[in-house]
Amino acid sequence: MNPVLEVQDLSQDFGGLRALNELSLTVNSGEIVALIGPNGAGKTTFFNCVTGIYTPTEGKMFLYDREGSPKLLNGKKPHVITAMGMARTFQNIRLFSDMTVLENVMIGRHCRTRAGILGAVMRDGRTRREEQESIDASYALLELVRLQDMWNETARNLPYGA
Numbered sequence: 001m002n003p004v005l006e007v008q009d010l011s012q013d014f015g016g017l018r019a020l021n022e023l024s025l026t027v028n029s030g031e032i033v034a035l036i037g038p039n040g041a042g043k044t045t046f047f048n049c050v051t052g053i054y055t056p057t058e059g060k061m062f063l064y065d066r067e068g069s070p071k072l073l074n075g076k077k078p079h080v081i082t083a084m085g086m087a088r089t090f091q092n093i094r095l096f097s098d099m100t101v102l103e104n105v106m107i108g109r110h111c112r113t114r115a116g117i118l119g120a121v122m123r124d125g126r127t128r129r130e131e132q133e134s135i136d137a138s139y140a141l142l143e144l145v146r147l148q149d150m151w152n153e154t155a156r157n158l159p160y161g162a
């Protein structure tokens with residue numbers, strides 16, 4: 001079992017309120033792990049800590065890279081943690097309602113692309129190749145969740161299921 005995420009003795013205080021109390025857990029490669037608990041249990045606080053939104057009061061958090069070496073998450077900014085490979089979604093999802101389903105997924109993997117403003121304007125070969133790669137990878141993700149038939153649907157037309 002290769003660890004992917006390792007959290008050691010994580011605590012988060014808000015003034016006198018301890019939202020997380022010495023939480024330790026390891027998530028291994030290939031595992032799907034759920035964090036469950038009643039309202040106010042600290043689930044969102046945990047996600048805010050490991051994604052760099054909050055600075056935990058105590059504890060260490062590591063994300064393992066592809067070579068299997070642990071990288072400390074403490075002190076890193078959210079966009080840096082995302083680039084390291086840990087993404088999150090929010091309880092209130094925010095879609096770009098006038099864009100298509102595929103385009104919304106493509107934006108979600110923007111941190112995996114390199115083209116800048118110049119490339120977008122000039123549309124050189126490398127930028128166009130990268131864009132095609134992004135389209136293919138996003139379509140594959142839609143297939144994974146069986147939404148590929150909706151790829152060209154405008155996001156506002158999707159039922160949220162809630």
Ligand SMILES: Nc1ncnc2c1ncn2[C@@H]1O[C@H](COP(=O)(O)OP(=O)(O)O)[C@@H](O)[C@H]1O
Pocket residue numbers: 014017019037038039040041042043044045046
């Ligand atoms: N930014 C914050 N400031 C103060 N208290 C907070 C903050 N975020 C969460 N809390 C408190 O921490 C506790 C855990 O909240 P939360 O992590 O949102 O729980 P859950 O997501 O499991 O419902 C709650 O008592 C909540 O009121």
Ligand SMILES: [Mg+2]
Pocket residue numbers: 043044045091
């Ligand atoms: Mg919550």
